[in-house]
Amino acid sequence: xxxxxxxxxxxxxxxxxxxxxxxxxxxxxxxxxxxxxxxxxxxxxxxxxxxxxxxxxxxxxxxxxxxxxxxxxxxxxxxxxxxxxxxxxxxxxxxxxxxxxxxxxxxxxxxxxxxxxxxxxxxxxxxxxxxxxxxxxxxxxxxxxxxxxxxxxxxxxxxxxxxxxxxxxxxxxxxxxxxxxxxxxxxxxxxxxxxxxxxxxxxxxxxxxxxxxxxxxxxxxxxxxxxxxxxxxxxxxxxxxxxxxxxxxxxxxxxxxxxxxxxxxxxxxxxxxxxxxxxxxxxxxxxxxxxxxxxxxxxxxxxxxxxxxxxxxxxxxxxxxxx
Amino acid sequence: xxxxxxxxxxxxxxxxxxxxxxxxxxxxxxxxxxxxxxxxxxxxxxxxxxxxxxxxxxxxxxxxxxxxxxxxxxxxxxxxxxxxxxxxxxxxxxxxxxxxxxxxxxxxxxxxxxxxxxxxxxxxxxxxxxxxxxxxxxxxxxxxxxxxxxxxxxxxxxxxxxxxxxxxxxxxxxxxxxxxxxxxxxxxxxxxxxxxxxxxxxxxxxxxxxxxxxxxxxxxxxxxxxxxxxxxxxxxxxxxxxxxxxxxxxxxxxxxxxxxxxxxxxxxxxxxxxxxxxxxxxxxxxxxxxxxxxxxxxxxxxxxxxxxxxxxxxxxxxxxxxx
Numbered sequence: 001x002x003x004x005x006x007x008x009x010x011x012x013x014x015x016x017x018x019x020x021x022x023x024x025x026x027x028x029x030x031x032x033x034x035x036x037x038x039x040x041x042x043x044x045x046x047x048x049x050x051x052x053x054x055x056x057x058x059x060x061x062x063x064x065x066x067x068x069x070x071x072x073x074x075x076x077x078x079x080x081x082x083x084x085x086x087x088x089x090x091x092x093x094x095x096x097x098x099x100x101x102x103x104x105x106x107x108x109x110x111x112x113x114x115x116x117x118x119x120x121x122x123x124x125x126x127x128x129x130x131x132x133x134x135x136x137x138x139x140x141x142x143x144x145x146x147x148x149x150x151x152x153x154x155x156x157x158x159x160x161x162x163x164x165x166x167x168x169x170x171x172x173x174x175x176x177x178x179x180x181x182x183x184x185x186x187x188x189x190x191x192x193x194x195x196x197x198x199x200x201x202x203x204x205x206x207x208x209x210x211x212x213x214x215x216x217x218x219x220x221x222x223x224x225x226x227x228x229x230x231x232x233x234x235x236x237x238x239x240x241x242x243x244x245x246x247x248x249x250x251x252x253x254x255x256x257x258x259x260x261x262x263x264x265x266x267x268x269x270x271x272x273x274x275x276x277x278x279x280x281x282x283x284x285x286x287x288x289x290x291x292x293x294x295x296x297x298x299x300x301x302x303x304x305x306x307x308x309x310x311x312x313x314x315x316x317x318x319x320x321x322x323x
Numbered sequence: 324x325x326x327x328x329x330x331x332x333x334x335x336x337x338x339x340x341x342x343x344x345x346x347x348x349x350x351x352x353x354x355x356x357x358x359x360x361x362x363x364x365x366x367x368x369x370x371x372x373x374x375x376x377x378x379x380x381x382x383x384x385x386x387x388x389x390x391x392x393x394x395x396x397x398x399x400x401x402x403x404x405x406x407x408x409x410x411x412x413x414x415x416x417x418x419x420x421x422x423x424x425x426x427x428x429x430x431x432x433x434x435x436x437x438x439x440x441x442x443x444x445x446x447x448x449x450x451x452x453x454x455x456x457x458x459x460x461x462x463x464x465x466x467x468x469x470x471x472x473x474x475x476x477x478x479x480x481x482x483x484x485x486x487x488x489x490x491x492x493x494x495x496x497x498x499x500x501x502x503x504x505x506x507x508x509x510x511x512x513x514x515x516x517x518x519x520x521x522x523x524x525x526x527x528x529x530x531x532x533x534x535x536x537x538x539x540x541x542x543x544x545x546x547x548x549x550x551x552x553x554x555x556x557x558x559x560x561x562x563x564x565x566x567x568x569x570x571x572x573x574x575x576x577x578x579x580x581x582x583x584x585x586x587x588x589x590x591x592x593x594x595x596x597x598x599x600x601x602x603x604x605x606x607x608x609x610x611x612x613x614x615x616x617x618x619x620x621x622x623x624x625x626x627x628x629x630x631x632x633x634x635x636x637x638x639x640x641x642x643x644x645x646x
Contacts, residue, residue, distance in 0.1 A: 078615055087615040136482045148582070152482065157475055159459045159584025160620050168614040169578045172496045173507075180614055182577075184496075254505075255492045259471070259582060261482025291491040291503055292401055292410040297483050 001062060004069035009323065010061055010110075011316030012054055012073045013117055013309075014038060015270070016090050016144035019050075021057040022309060023065055024316035028128040030309065034060040041090065047097025054099075055106035071110050072319030073099060074117035074311040076147060078162045082113040089180060090144055112322040117141060118164055119156060120314030121268045121304065122149030127317060129305030134264035138256055139304070140166060141269030141311065142249075146187040150260065167191070171251055189248035192271050195224040199241050208237050231277050239277075246281025253282070253301075254289035263297055268304035268311070275303035324385060327392035332646065333384055333433075334639030335377055335396045336440055336632075337361060338593070339413050339467035342373075344380040345632060346388055347639035351451040353632065357383040364413065370420025377422070378429035394433050395642030396422060397440035397634040399470060401485045405436040412503060413467055435645035440464060441487055442479060443637030444591045444627065445472030450640060452628030457587035461579055462627070463489060464592030464634065465572075469510040473583065490514070494574055512571035515594050518547040521571075522564050531560050554600050562600075569604025576605070576624075577612035586620055591627035591634070598626035 007026025012019060015038060023032040036057045039049035058071055077088030083100035085091065103111040122131070122139035131137040137151035146167030150157040157163055167187035168180050175184025176197070188194055202208045203219035211230045215221045230238035253265055267275060267282075283301050287293050304310040330349025335342060338361060346355040359380045362372035381394055400411030406423035408414065426434040445454070445462035454460040460474035469490030473480040480486055490510035491503050498507025499520070511517055525531045526542030534553045538544045553561035576588060590598060590605075606624050610616050627633040 078618060080618075086618040152475060152480055153478075155476075157480070159475065160586045161584060162615070162619065163582065163584040165581040165584075165614060168581050169492075170574060171493055173494055173574065174497065182612065182614075251493060251496065255578075256582065258488040258491050259486065259579065261484060261486040261488075263483045289505065291488060291505075292485070295401060295403075295409040296485065 002067050004065075004067040007320060008067075008069050009316040009319040010058060010069045010071045011120070011312040011314065011319065012057065012071060013120075013311035013315060014050065014054070014073065014075045016076065019053055019057055020309070020312045021061050022312040022316060023061050023069060024313055028313065028317070030313070032061050032064050034064070041093060046091060046094040047085070047099065048102060050091070050094055050097065051099055051102035051106065055103060058107060068110060070112050070319040070323040071107055072112055072120070072315035072317075072322070073114045074120040074315040075099070075114060076117050076143070076145070078165070079114050079116050080161065082115060085114065112319040115315070115318060116147065116149070116164070117311040118147035118149035119158065120149070120318055121310035122151055122266070122314070123156065124306055124310045124314035124317055125266050125268070125304055126151050129310065130266050130302050131264045134300070136260070136262040137264045137266065138260055138262040139266040139268055139310070140253075142191050142267060142271030143269040144191060144193050146191050147269070152260075166252070166256060169252060169255060171248070171255070186248070186252040190245060190252055192224050194248065195227065195241070195245050195271070196222070198244055199224060199227040202237070202241055208241070210235050211238055228274050228277065242274075242277045243281040246278050247285045249278060249282040250285035250289050253286060254291070257299070258291050261296070262299070264300040266302055266304050268306070268308065270308050272303045272307050279303060324389055324391050327388075327390040330643060331390075331392045332639040332642040333381060333392045333394045334443070334635040334637065334642065335380065335394060336443075336634035336638060337373065337377070337396065337398045339399065342376055342380055343632070343635045344384050345635040345639060346384050346392060347636055351636065351640070353636070355384050355387050357387070364416060369414060369417040370408070370422065371425060373414070373417055373420065374422055374425035374429065378426060381430060391433060393435050393642040393646040394430055395435055395443070395638035395640075395645070396437045397443040397638040398422070398437060399440050399466070399468070401488070402437050402439050403484065405438060408437065435642040438638070438641060439470065439472070439487070440634040441470035441472035442481065443472070443641055444633035445474055445589070445637070446479065447629055447633045447637035447640055448589050448591070448627055449474050451636075452633065453589050453625050454587045457623070459583070459585045460587045460589065461583055461585040462589040462591055462633070463576075465514050465590060465594030466592040467514060467516050469514050470592070475583075489575070489579060492575060492578060494571070494578070509571070509575040513568060513575055515547050517571065518550065518564070518568050518594070519545070521567055522547060522550040525560070525564055531564070533558050534561055551597050551600065565597075565600045566604040569601050570608045572601060572605040573608035573612050576609060577614070580622070581614050584619070585622070587623040589625055589627050591629075591631065593631050595626045595630050602626060
């Protein structure tokens with residue numbers, strides 16, 4: 001196969017359940033798409049299993065387009081040296097895996113970098129999506145957990161390397177325990193798993209009768225997807241759940257607005273697919289919860305232009321930059 | 324009087340109870356010092372009253388040193404255009420006061436800028452204090468409330484203008500009400516007023532017997548200063564209060580470390596005077612509360628080199644820069 005034309009790159013986004021691969025063209029358009037399941041977090045040698053799955057996914061895209069493009073990889077966790085996943089809350093047994101080295105031979109030098117998924121998503125949105133023209137940007141990825149990517153002064157803001165880990169901001173010191181060891185982290189409330197948890201609590205309290213009936217009568221069987229479908233169909237009890245999750249989203253964003261003062265806040269990740277249900281209540285609550293809202297520049301709160309593809313698009317753009 | 328030599332400047336720091344003025348020399352040494360009481364927040368036309376008090380304070384310093392230096396002014400609130408206090412939580416009736424214009428005539432053009440007090444404090448610490456050599460710095464001022472100043476990539480990080488307002492980060496959505504309208508803001512717990520509130524709660528629960536006795540037996544009369552004196556004398560019950568406030572300080576810092584990932588965290592403001600009581604418990608709790616502490620660069624947590632003078636020193640340095 002021939003090398004890909006200049007400006008064309010493959011972006012990989014490792015998620016909790018699937019790994020997404022996109023071939024992105026030189027106008028940031030998505031040319032090809034494929035996915036494979038994420039290896040189970042408890043397989044032996046998860047780092048190698050992730051690298052194998054990524055190499056297989058790249059091979060699928062190569063075969064489809066008939067050329068070999070550079071590859072960028074986003075992962076949900078803390079990354080060191082653009083190569084090593086040092087800490088992945090949902091992929092803990094891959095901690096310290098040097099994915100770039102593991103992929104060097106299988107991808108014949110085409111793997112250019114590994115980076116935090118939300119850092120890549122904000123790169124994509126800032127360069128070609130919903131944050132074009134903004135110098136102060138906060139992107140939150142709402143998926144299994146919550147990640148964050150920051151732009152400040154028009155450039156990526158990473159602190160000593162790991163800035164933007166907003167999901168473990170504690171909002172309720174007496175709240176539900178988080179696997180991280182703290183109580184009441186933001187991602188216990190405003191993520192995809194938070195939606196499911198809040199919905200099951202409501203179901204057990206008999207506040208989601210139609211949804212419970214739709215899953216066969218067991219309140220414990222209610223999942224986020226069930227509430228989402230019901231809310232889309234106009235079920236008032238399901239809409240109350242989205243109002244509650246929207247309040248939690250706004251509460252966390254209000255904290256981050258006090259701390260970071262962005263002009264543009266973007267919601268990405270899997271939950272971006274429910275933006276039409278989530279962002280209206282979040283916006284409604286946000287003004288009341290934001291300190292000194294009346295003196296601030298009005299904020300743009302919007303879903304990611306690239307939706308849940310933003311991380312993979314950013315991975316491709318970063319690979320292009322590094323080529 | 325003659326103009327001051329180059330590099331010499333006056334820094335003013337408007338606090339909740341007093342206004343501090345310092346003459347700072349070209350080696351960042353403090354040459355002269357004076358203070359006046361802060362006008363009561365409910366006086367008519369607080370903006371003009373503040374300007375009058377500042378002009379009087381500058382006059383005292385002028386008379387003492389016999390020369391006229393440029394002046395910088397720090398205020399506890401949100402500042403626009405280096406001149407206007409647009410929102411001061413503890414000085415609300417001065418909102419929208421253009422202090423720079425109000426001081427133009429009384430100070431004959433020597434007033435160079437108005438800025439947020441914590442932004443000035445972090446400038447002083449970064450340039451000549453405890454954060455020299457660090458590119459990623461968080462400074463928190465613990466006083467009546469909690470303010471914050473940020474350095475990222477070696478430069479001030481202000482977002483759209485108001486970044487670093489860390490005191491109204493909510494940590495306990497069901498916690499005590501804050502005058503800002505939210506519940507459980509960080510400054511309800513880890514500030515000077517938080518120390519007093521937590522101490523009075525402990526006193527009412529009969530957990531501060533010696534301190535209550537020392538103030539005549541009324542638990543409601545206990546102030547932060549009383550607990551501080553008792554803790555310095557080794558009173559075990561008072562030390563437990565500092566452990567509790569230290570936990571809250573660490574809890575908020577752990578959130579900010581996740582979000583900002585600084586390499587250096589500095590505690591300033593009035594409570595910096597109790598650093599020897601507060602920072603040891605905060606440091607002890609911080610490691611356990613920080614997400615992924617084991618993969619991060621070890622953090623420097625320290626009190627401000629300039630102590631509670633940091634804001635005024637920074638105001639002088641900023642005035643020097645602007646002259």
